[in-house]
Amino acid sequence: MSTLVVAVPSKGRLQENAEAFLGRAGLKLVQPRGAREYRGSIDGYEGIEVAYLSAAEITQQLGQGSVHFGITGEDLVREMISQADRKVVLIEGLGFGHANVVVAVPQAWIDVRNMADLDDVATAFRHKRDRRMRVATKYVNLTRDFFAAHGVADYRIVESPGATEGAPAAGTAELIVDITSTGATLAANGLKVIEDGTILRSQANLVASRAADWSDEVRAIARVMLDRIAAHLRARAYREVRTRFQGCDEALLAAARKRFGVESPFGGPTSSGMLTLHCPPGEIHALAAFLREHGAQSVVIADIDYVFTAENALYTRLADAIG
Numbered sequence: 001m002s003t004l005v006v007a008v009p010s011k012g013r014l015q016e017n018a019e020a021f022l023g024r025a026g027l028k029l030v031q032p033r034g035a036r037e038y039r040g041s042i043d044g045y046e047g048i049e050v051a052y053l054s055a056a057e058i059t060q061q062l063g064q065g066s067v068h069f070g071i072t073g074e075d076l077v078r079e080m081i082s083q084a085d086r087k088v089v090l091i092e093g094l095g096f097g098h099a100n101v102v103v104a105v106p107q108a109w110i111d112v113r114n115m116a117d118l119d120d121v122a123t124a125f126r127h128k129r130d131r132r133m134r135v136a137t138k139y140v141n142l143t144r145d146f147f148a149a150h151g152v153a154d155y156r157i158v159e160s161p162g163a164t165e166g167a168p169a170a171g172t173a174e175l176i177v178d179i180t181s182t183g184a185t186l187a188a189n190g191l192k193v194i195e196d197g198t199i200l201r202s203q204a205n206l207v208a209s210r211a212a213d214w215s216d217e218v219r220a221i222a223r224v225m226l227d228r229i230a231a232h233l234r235a236r237a238y239r240e241v242r243t244r245f246q247g248c249d250e251a252l253l254a255a256a257r258k259r260f261g262v263e264s265p266f267g268g269p270t271s272s273g274m275l276t277l278h279c280p281p282g283e284i285h286a287l288a289a290f291l292r293e294h295g296a297q298s299v300v301i302a303d304i305d306y307v308f309t310a311e312n313a314l315y316t317r318l319a320d321a322i323g
Contacts, residue, residue, distance in 0.1 A: 002217035003049050004225070007061060007070035010038065010052035014204060017096040018071045025232035026306075027225065047221045056080065062088050065211025068218060069225075075101050075179060075202035079139050089321035090205045091226070091314055092233065097204030101139055103146070103197030104186050105175040106168055114195045115150040118175075122154035125174070136160040136173035139199070143177045146199045165189040206314075214322050226314040231306035233314075238263070238278035240302045241287060247295035248273040260287045265307075278307070 008022075008029065009015040019029050028043040029050055040050040051067060058070040063081040071094065077084050105112050112118055125133045133155045137143050140157055147155065158173050165185055167173035179202070180186055183193060206229065214222075241262070248269040256262050260283040269275040279287050288299040 002213075002215045002221075003047055004069070004218050004221040005049050005051055005067040005212075006042075006225075007051045007053050007058040007067040007072075009055050009058065009071060011054075014055060014071070014073075014097055015052075017204065018094075021094055021096065022229075025228045027228055042225075045221070045225070047217070048225065062207055062209045063211075065209045065213070068209060068212045068214070068222065070207050070209070071204055072207060073097055073099070073202050074205050075099065075139070075142070075200055077205070077207060078200060079142050082141075087210055089208050089210060089317065091208050091317055092206050092229070094204045094206060095236075098202070099179045099181045100201050101142055101177065101179050101199040102186075102193045103175065103177050103199065104165075104180075104191040104193050107187075107190050107192045109192075112194060115147075115152060115197065118194065118197075119150065119152045119154075122152055126154045132156045133175070134158045134173040135175055135177060136164050136167035137177035138164060139177050139179075142199050146177075150196075165191060208318050208321065210322055219319075222318060223312065223315045226318065227308065227312050228306075230312055230314045231308045234307040234309065235304040237280065238304055238307070239281055239284055240304050241277040241279050241284070241291075242275070242300045242302070243291050243296045243298065244272060244274040245291075245295040245297065246273045248275050248291075252294055256287060256290065259290065262287065278304070 008018045022029060029040055030043045031037045031040040038052045040052065042048045042050060053061065055072045055076055058067070058072040059076040059080045061067045062070045074090060077088060077090065081087050103118070105118065109121070112121055122133045135143060135155050136158045138160055140159065143157060158167070160167060164176050164178040166189060167176055168191065169189060176191065177199065186193065250268050253264060253268055253275070256277065261280050263278045264276070265278055266276050284301055288301070291299050
């Protein structure tokens with residue numbers, strides 16, 4: 001029997017978040033031989049093997065086609081895989097592991113607000129010091145592409161194996177390209193992100209390898225797995241709202257759709273005025289107030305575990321990519 005191989009992070013916060021996400025989607029990870037075992041499975045699903053790897057190893061194996069799916073950061077995908085969109089497909093962002101790859105310069109550079117200013121400073125730096133400005137980074141490919149897109153050429157990259165944010169203070173670079181979540185560490189090291197200096201807004205993604213062996217058996221297993229994940233993601237985007245009152249009609253439903261972005265998965269109100277809605281979490285209180293203003297005596301709000309639909313959008317994305 002063909003096996004679908006899913007690579008997940010082997011340690012740290014990414015592993016915790018990946019395991020929790022998959023668990024909420026009904027895909028419980030199991031390590032029969034304990035936490036030190038680097039192979040596992042998904043409880044109740046035959047034909048799925050879980051490989052525990054570092055985020056960088058996951059990215060490499062996706063590019064090589066050694067695994068079918070992997071959970072890793074988009075920043076690593078874009079940095080480590082040449083022409084990434086030809087080799088992998090980012091199926092879906094998972095809502096954790098958020099961080100931005102940014103260009104950061106010393107706060108003392110008060111005249112450097114954007115990449116155009118940086119280009120001017122780089123040119124002046126070379127003329128004055130007879131050498132190019134140094135950029136410390138682990139993101140060599142992303143930096144080169146981004147600087148080229150902004151016409152910045154007078155620089156050289158200093159690869160940074162350690163704490164990149166400390167390079168300007170240590171005198172090993174003039175500026176940096178690094179990843180940041182809040183910017184606090186950059187600020188603590190006397191650095192600032194320039195206005196148009198965000199190279200990539202990254203998060204953990206479910207990524208599929210185009211080069212993996214996608215046999216019919218593996219595709220069938222992938223379809224089931226993606227059906228669970230799609231149902232969970234859709235449920236996470238809504239809360240269920242139930243109410244019943246005689247003034248509940250199609251006109252009121254149309255107004256609710258327009259104002260609050262609700263969906264009515266089971267159609268309009270029944271003859272008794274019963275209505276079930278799916279509402280974005282941020283609009284729950286406003287919708288409840290709206291319904292009560294129009295006659296509802298009670299409005300019941302509930303979390304949703306899964307919303308299964310006829311179309312599996314995630315599998316369609318995969319199928320379109322792998323042919």
